[in-house]
Amino acid sequence: MSDFQAPLHEECGVFGIYDKAGTEDVAAAAYSALYALQHRGQESCGIAVNVDGVITGHRDLGLVNEVFTPAVLGSLPAGGKMATGHVRYATSGSRTRANAQPMVVRHCKGTIALCHNGNLTNAAALRHELEMQGAIFHGSSDTEVICYLVTRARLQTASIEAAISNTMDLLDGAYSLVIMSPAKLIAARDPHGFRPLCIGTLPGGGYVFASESCALDAVGAEFLRDVAPGEIVIADYNGLRSMKDHCGTAKSTMCVFEFIYFARPDSTIEGSSVHEARKQAGRFLAMEHPVEADVVIGVPDSGLDAALGYSQQSGIPYGIGFIKNKYIGRTFIQGSQKQRENSVRIKLNAVKSTVEGKRVVLIDDSIVRGTTSARIIKLLRDAGAKEVHFRVSAPPFKYPCYFGTDIPDQKLLVATGRTVEEIRQVLGADSLGYLSTEHVVKLAQKSKCGFCTGCFTGRYPVDPPPQEPEDLHERPLHESEKKKVL
Amino acid sequence: MSDFQAPLHEECGVFGIYDKAGTEDVAAAAYSALYALQHRGQESCGIAVNVDGVITGHRDLGLVNEVFTPAVLGSLPAGGKMATGHVRYATSGSRTRANAQPMVVRHCKGTIALCHNGNLTNAAALRHELEMQGAIFHGSSDTEVICYLVTRARLQTASIEAAISNTMDLLDGAYSLVIMSPAKLIAARDPHGFRPLCIGTLPGGGYVFASESCALDAVGAEFLRDVAPGEIVIADYNGLRSMKDHCGTAKSTMCVFEFIYFARPDSTIEGSSVHEARKQAGRFLAMEHPVEADVVIGVPDSGLDAALGYSQQSGIPYGIGFIKNKYIGRTFIQGSQKQRENSVRIKLNAVKSTVEGKRVVLIDDSIVRGTTSARIIKLLRDAGAKEVHFRVSAPPFKYPCYFGTDIPDQKLLVATGRTVEEIRQVLGADSLGYLSTEHVVKLAQKSKCGFCTGCFTGRYPVDPPPQEPEDLHERPLHESEKKKVL
């Protein structure tokens, strides 16, 4: 889901439930699922409920428990059999309610609620075309473009799923969608399968769609299977159906960063456990970058799985090296660079007895700017570690992502224009080793899909969008335009 | 501005500022103006600011000072030369952010912010037509319909004002609009001139549009004139221009309730002072319904002007009969019937020394359900009034309004199906007199416009909307639809 205002990209989580039996509180289920998916987006969230075909939604900026207070959750209509939910991450520029989801729009055939995870690469062109036909937009996201295309297609087609299929002919890039119409709940995934999307079954009958299987667990649903790349899955009164017109039309290129960073370790994606993939990353790391040491520790929580894998492969004992203050949120979602700096030692504290006088292997899943990592290494040295050998369970990322991941400006990345040795010096580690690109595509050992490694290699499965044209809506008027009678 | 969900109608206030010199803080000016117009709508409000053609808005449910906290007001971009603002009143069904204004939409020629006071009588039909052409709607108000029509027309026309003019060909009913495009600020009023709209000039150069002149005073602008019924007025870099294509195409039928109830007494509308019109109502009342009494008092604040007029005409001394608790809001905007009942004696207290042992003439501008009036009369009797003669400075209203006024269901109106004598008994007054319809159209003695008296007479200048068709978006699915593959 992109934003036109700035070259920013976001990660999101989507959810939908069709409770055939009508025994669930679908709004409460969406709430639980969004809690489970909160790690995929902390900027805004929303839930839309469908009661006998009438769709009502609420969405706002904030975490799930901030937006959905007991009063707000209680104000959603009861008795529905369908609901969708969305969590969204975005940087400041696009922090507006207008871009929050589910987007609920009323059109010729009723109302739909649409949730989107991903990023279209041809959104600007599509939007321009729509505008030239009289479309108006309330926000700046590509999601509103998809809404328009689907509802327009619906005018020409016999069903909402046919309209979605026609729309998919027009879309380039990454999208995992959950769409709720008056009578149906539909999931669709782009032919590349960039972003995950899976299906669960409800014990009492009915279906659930979610970005990750951890959301199925949260609502007591059983994992059925992933939505295939290019597939459209329809849940309605008649059960579950699939349209596969777009399947196989492109090479499968799942985002490997889902396994390394985004997804929750307890999720299973494309047949592989995320936790196992991360342990495997640790094992590969131990093979690629062995070292003599006394203890292996992970940065909580992102490096713990790989640390265990490294320990198992290397035989060096696993230790608990840090205590995370459980009352403070995750570094990644904080405000300014300055705040991040000050807060490290309050958020994380080294366990002296684990590292004092020891040679420590420290594992994390990524290095972004390098400042946090440097501070963590200093924490260990202050706590008495004799040596700190830093191992990273992913290759250095150096290139922008056009498919839904927010990567800071290249200038801010520590890996840009530095050798590994130079990075090591910046961090103050005794040694430094990154996982190789060769190994990164082998982490998910049970998965049959291919992977996108664009952020590591700069080679993308879909052409990046052209340099964005001057945006009519967000550029200042030229002096001549001010004077002219427009 | 109507809502499709229920036969509800609202009163709103609109505002726009074009500060040619760039010396004003236009967001702060909009804030002050909305404060001055707050009586026209307490449900939601919003401000949109235009900085060199880039339009940014904020709107939410709540009063102006609730929505625009210092932080929120400060977050609006500075340095703009144009802004628009809106306050809205609506009943519970449509209390959603999606219907708050200004509505900011991005379209083929840039962005517009649109503010609307009034109610279209053909909104449902227009909306249906748009939907059949692929339009999608985020909210349920007729204002979004106007946005669509304007932006579509813009595709075919050379200017935004031409697009507005073309759109006006399609609209039936009441609308006073303020529209901000990247380079222009435009006001438009329906050919009947149902709702007020006036123009002011800024001391440093530039123009202001507002529902009432009290908002001009609030921003230090000087009253220039009213926008004529059917007129489109354009303020831009080149000054002020007018398009009069729609002027004279319909009979002028200003809402007389603006003079009686809605507008602020310090406003001048259609050339007449609202305060003077209300005093005149009191004078007419004294002629129509004279009585021997010791003191004339008004229900604060709505009856004070007419009470003074009654006193002047009758020679009975004017008194201050009530003290209003200044920490509690106005009856009209409160929640349930129950709450209204309990709160009267906390809100209003009789001044014993004014009424004790006296024959009192009590004046108010309207009786709705009658319960509040009955309680006020009881307050006077408890305070020792010997007689209470109730005079109402408007005729009994008995019919729905289709042009932007919220009148409760007829069944709730005390005047429905009751003679004046029966109403008097319900209220417990010693005598009761209403202003006649003959006089009500003569209150605004300096105005040349005609008046709509539909709510008193049931005779409307424009055909009411047909019985609303089943609304696709808000009706439950039929059982067959649930089963059918839609």
Added chain:
Amino acid sequence: MSDFQAPLHEECGVFGIYDKAGTEDVAAAAYSALYALQHRGQESCGIAVNVDGVITGHRDLGLVNEVFTPAVLGSLPAGGKMATGHVRYATSGSRTRANAQPMVVRHCKGTIALCHNGNLTNAAALRHELEMQGAIFHGSSDTEVICYLVTRARLQTASIEAAISNTMDLLDGAYSLVIMSPAKLIAARDPHGFRPLCIGTLPGGGYVFASESCALDAVGAEFLRDVAPGEIVIADYNGLRSMKDHCGTAKSTMCVFEFIYFARPDSTIEGSSVHEARKQAGRFLAMEHPVEADVVIGVPDSGLDAALGYSQQSGIPYGIGFIKNKYIGRTFIQGSQKQRENSVRIKLNAVKSTVEGKRVVLIDDSIVRGTTSARIIKLLRDAGAKEVHFRVSAPPFKYPCYFGTDIPDQKLLVATGRTVEEIRQVLGADSLGYLSTEHVVKLAQKSKCGFCTGCFTGRYPVDPPPQEPEDLHERPLHESEKKKVL
């Protein structure tokens, strides 16, 4: 009620209810009463409820409806027969919760809740003495001193009322108290009777004490009489009793500013209607400072009563000259000087049709800094008034008050060091007249009490406190103290 931090003084409102029949919701009654007394204090408020001897209280900074949300009000224990309430006004220095009331303290004989309106002149000395005996204080108000003295006296006496009586031997200055013990509700007033305090009876049996009779009206109680200066009144299981030991021990010197400014016009104090007293002020003004003019108008709401009196006495017609924006609070309680300046024209607007081309008599009850008055006069001139003759229904106040009224620093008062002619020039009026001190003590024509006019004359009925000694708690340490082993 003083504050030790700064020479600040406050006005407050007190309330208590003893519902013998147990048919009232005493917390809700206190809430209604505090709403009615809100004009006496907007900084903080509180309610304490007594259920079978167990006292529970809640108090906080904010207006009554801010502090007592439905949830908070609902959380107070139900089923009680007694409650007390308090509203407090104070300037920023002492805006702390620790000083909010009712003060609930637990002591040797149970718990008491104490409410205080007034200001002790010997609080600092009493506090010092208590501290030297081991007392500790949580706040800085003189109210906590009274709590201590009462509870200490209780150790030596057979009843709480005897303890109060003994305590009154020690107190100098102004105090109207409402004290709730496990079994009794007690009112007490200082022998001078500086601050008002009255008694009402409940229709179902029981008693109410309140600063003003408007609070009796708000809870449906009937006015019985004022508490006499020096009187202690006890309401309990046995009915109402009175202790008069302190009655007549001092000259009665009621604060005349209660009639001019503080009290609500619908209240009756010391036998006189406040509204009538203000009308009388207008009549006296018309006699003292007559002028040829076309209309008499009052600054809402403070000048309206006197304007009516001036009109009646002079025969010049009464007019409605201003509309007050009902969504903004009263000038007196606003923040900085700067904010006050900006907000005048948003708060108040002149009614052009009333003043245009006219010679206007403008009435207000006071001039403080003069800036607001100057702005109001300018509003009238901008609206077309030919002449503006300003009449003030009180003498110029020039001296501090030590008995519970907050008067700004003398340097800020426009009357300090200026002749009336100089003040007129500052204000920009065509003429200016103040009520004389001779007349001000005759306003309350039915009252038999004497009046304190210290703020006009500098002559006080009780000696002002000595120059406050250096306060141990709020002064910085001297350098020697820091080093010394204290």
Added chain:
Amino acid sequence: MSDFQAPLHEECGVFGIYDKAGTEDVAAAAYSALYALQHRGQESCGIAVNVDGVITGHRDLGLVNEVFTPAVLGSLPAGGKMATGHVRYATSGSRTRANAQPMVVRHCKGTIALCHNGNLTNAAALRHELEMQGAIFHGSSDTEVICYLVTRARLQTASIEAAISNTMDLLDGAYSLVIMSPAKLIAARDPHGFRPLCIGTLPGGGYVFASESCALDAVGAEFLRDVAPGEIVIADYNGLRSMKDHCGTAKSTMCVFEFIYFARPDSTIEGSSVHEARKQAGRFLAMEHPVEADVVIGVPDSGLDAALGYSQQSGIPYGIGFIKNKYIGRTFIQGSQKQRENSVRIKLNAVKSTVEGKRVVLIDDSIVRGTTSARIIKLLRDAGAKEVHFRVSAPPFKYPCYFGTDIPDQKLLVATGRTVEEIRQVLGADSLGYLSTEHVVKLAQKSKCGFCTGCFTGRYPVDPPPQEPEDLHERPLHESEKKKVL
């Protein structure tokens, strides 16, 4: 810190900083320290700052980041050299602001701010005695009793530390105190040393006192040593001094639950690392209750350390068995039993790949009601675990604590009246083993102190308080009292 209203007991965290150099922002340091101590109390918190002897405090209900918003933290006076802070945990009955700390009281020799962790066993008797001497109390906590005793003693003594020492002669039970006077910061610990309290040094000069060493790390202080049981430590202008009059007057009986449950693993208490003590608990468990299994997992975060120890001792591989939702708080502090039940599966999810088809050893630090543990075991079985062997790194607790730990009513404890086998059946585990009391006192292998094991054995080092006498303040009046003139 006890509460008189109900037999409830709390755990708290205390902090104080004396920054000799004046280079620290002491309020910000207190904020960081309270964040680090937040696990010791989530009900209320507060900070008091001392600027040149003038003490200003703020305290309220809520978490540190809820109470100390940027605005509130910014409103504390700058430039101080001393501050104290407190976090508090309490059950609903005493959730009042009046009991929040630091308690700031003004007395004969200035102002003190007092922070207390622990619970006096003779508070009721001391309070009664004080009341009989005229003391008044604003809250219901024993902390206010300590304030009184200290300030009274201060009247007779030459210094605040002497007053504290005299006060300690009177106190029975558990107390770790941090007291700030105008010129000194003082720490004191009861002679039994029930609750921890340690001393750190600031790099720029100066001292810090804190409940746990993790708070020293949070403010960049270096651990110096623990405050000895019975010791009074004074930090002031002259450096650090110690008074040892009460040292050795009682047997050392540190609360062992600090090592098992309360304290943060990264803290060092009485010379032992909490993390190592918990690993040791796991090792002892493996010796006492060995089992054949495939993986050892801990309940996050409380069971992780012991799980690692169990794995190391037994040779069974350590695994990551659960993912904790990082957006939800800790079970212990939640509301009703009902809420706890619903939220387990949202808070915790099993990592299927770790446990599927495996024999699992599951470790946690305690079982309270048993319901959460039963649900966790079910989570594992649902995820495919073949066997679940539950090991608890503490003995069953069955007896109330009188020294500052909140233990639910015995009736609610699963261990009350059940054999281990019966508990196993309730939980649904394949086997269950608790750590023995013999081993529990050996966990902190580097500590020389003794331990209190009262909650496991019912044998207490100090006599429990007598059955509380009828509390005057909180008991309803008897009928006779209502009638009698009290």
